[in-house]
Amino acid sequence: MSTAGGARTVVLCQRDDVPDGEARRFDVEGHRIALARIDDDFYAIGDQCSHQNYSLADGWVWPDECALECPQHSSSFDLRTGRPNCFPATQPVPVYEIRTQDDGVAVVLP
Template identity: 60%
Template sequence: MTELTRLCALDDIDPEAGLRVDVGELRIALVRIDDDVYAIGDRCSHADVSLADGEVDVDDCAIECPKHGSLFSLTTGEPLSMPAVRPVPVYSIEVVGPDVMLRPAAADQAPDVPAQESS
């Protein structure tokens, strides 16, 4: 991947909820908290369950696995509670106008800050 890939429209992501998007082999859970958007791997590292279906914890900036309750940081992918012990991937994204875009694979690193709408 050498250029930005469109994942969805920003308005497709309900506030404080997850949205699953597929890009080739990648399953990504997008989460919107206020004006910030986060992108993490959609598969719980403890069980093959969609994290996009979990509850968003706004205070901890995390999402809960709907099967066993593991909480994952939206900024680092690290598990914040058991039974998960392995992190999930975090993807680098940006909001360009009305669209949420995935940055090229070479630039994918855990972001220090979430994507914010660019003017």
């Protein structure tokens, strides 16, 4: 873990821990994070669906849309912006900056 200006960088996992086209949930310092992988790119958003309290990491990654779909009511969220792409969710989820170093995947916490 490193810090700069109040932000903290925390290693979540190794690159191979998240298969391409899948997402995993990580609970770090009070943050629920869904880490999704599309090819060699990683995206981190808040894991709690803004419609109801369901884990987004249990849903489906849509590579062509760069989105993660909630398994409960099918709202999907843009992995780049956190904004919902469809109802019933209307509020965005947080987006976290990702840093890859060596074989590790880290997230920047506010």
